[in-house]
Amino acid sequence: MKQKIVDLVESTKAKIDKAISAKELTDLKVEVLGKSGELTLILRGLKDLPEADRPIMGKVVNEARVALEKAIGSKIGELERKELNEKLMSERIDITIDNKRELGKIHPLNAIKRKAINFFVSMGFIVTDSPEIETTYYNFDMLNIPFDHPAREMQDTFFVTDKIILRTQTSSGQVRTMEKVKPPIKMISPGRVFRSDEADATHTPCFHQLEGLVVDKGITMCDLKGMLASFAKHFFSENSSVRFRPSHFPFTEPSVEVDASCPHCGGKGCNVCKGTGWIEILGAGMVNRRVLSGCGIDPDVYTGFAFGVGLDRITAICHGINDARVPFEGDIRFLKQF
Numbered sequence: 231m232k233q234k235i236v237d238l239v240e241s242t243k244a245k246i247d248k249a250i251s252a253k254e255l256t257d258l259k260v261e262v263l264g265k266s267g268e269l270t271l272i273l274r275g276l277k278d279l280p281e282a283d284r285p286i287m288g289k290v291v292n293e294a295r296v297a298l299e300k301a302i303g304s305k306i307g308e309l310e311r312k313e314l315n316e317k318l319m320s321e322r323i324d325i326t327i328d329n330k331r332e333l334g335k336i337h338p339l340n341a342i343k344r345k346a347i348n349f350f351v352s353m354g355f356i357v358t359d360s361p362e363i364e365t366t367y368y369n370f371d372m373l374n375i376p377f378d379h380p381a382r383e384m385q386d387t388f389f390v391t392d393k394i395i396l397r398t399q400t401s402s403g404q405v406r407t408m409e410k411v412k413p414p415i416k417m418i419s420p421g422r423v424f425r426s427d428e429a430d431a432t433h434t435p436c437f438h439q440l441e442g443l444v445v446d447k448g449i450t451m452c453d454l455k456g457m458l459a460s461f462a463k464h465f466f467s468e469n470s471s472v473r474f475r476p477s478h479f480p481f482t483e484p485s486v487e488v489d490a491s492c493p494h495c496g497g498k499g500c501n502v503c504k505g506t507g508w509i510e511i512l513g514a515g516m517v518n519r520r521v522l523s524g525c526g527i528d529p530d531v532y533t534g535f536a537f538g539v540g541l542d543r544i545t546a547i548c549h550g551i552n553d554a555r556v557p558f559e560g561d562i563r564f565l566k567q568f
């Protein structure tokens with residue numbers, strides 16, 4: 231009888247090892263340990279043994295039962311854990327990662343704007359902000375732009391009311407700064423400006439400028455030229471240079487248009503610079519005495535220069551963009567190139 235029990239334990243353990251589902255094991259449990267299971271039948275057969283053998287065999291049967299119950303129980307636990315894990319893995323939703331979504335990038339115009347800001351900040355300029363919805367007082371009157379100046383006409387400026395407009399230039403920020411801060415002043419003011427232009431390859435009704443203003447004792451045009459020369463070198467190349475052409479702005483006197491040597495051909499002449507070797511990048515000049523005194527700064531004591539860089543233009547030059555409308559369209563095929 232003992233051999234029979236040992237064989238039963240062996241064969242049951244082998245079945246336990248082979249089992250691949252919890253169901254198989256519960257069936258096996260009934261088959262061996264259930265009411266009419268094989269081990270139960272052996273237990274019942276004990277009564278036919280000689281009296282003296284019964285306790286010994288009883289102990290063997292009991293030990294076999296405990297061992298098998300334990301083996302079945304732990305294998306069931308193992309399989310259930312495995313099944314649960316498989317289920318969890320197959321139903322897994324990872325809410326933290328959506329790797330189909332592409333990360334955005336900095337728009338080329340903003341990259342240029344940041345580069346320009348960093349350049350001027352490294353030279354000690356402070357960065358100021360100024361409203362996009364502006365009064366004619368700051369955009370025109372205080373900048374010495376007379377009431378009958380053509381820039382004030384409806385076809386050039388977006389009017390909200392007859393005294394409130396969308397600023398046509400960041401130069402309004404010069405006045406706002408000089409009203410608040412007294413010299414020495416060294417500030418830049420980057421931002422959007424608006425003009426009532428039909429969009430075409432060279433015009434957009436909204437574009438970007440970066441205004442610069444330096445006011446102190448003894449500031450001259452040499453300071454302006456030296457600073458703009460290093461600006462051109464920083465943006466284009468070590469060999470870049472700038473040239474001044476006489477111009478007119480009501481708020482600067484004298485006024486200049488500033489050209490940089492063409493970064494594409496190095497000044498030899500190409501289709502980007504239309505064969506001239508130069509590209510216009512900004513307007514500038516010495517702050518008009520009337521603007522200084524209008525802001526309560528004595529023009530006999532202080533002088534200053536101001537400039538307004540066209541950021542869209544610099545971006546177009548740096549990247550060879552030949553249509554001013556494209557950077558505003560948000561077309562992913564354009565943006566992906568940067």
Ligand code: PHE
Nearest residue numbers: 399401513514515536537538
């Ligand atoms: N505000 C001028 C423009 O929009 C540029 C400028 C700025 C000129 C500062 C002189 C000084 O064209």
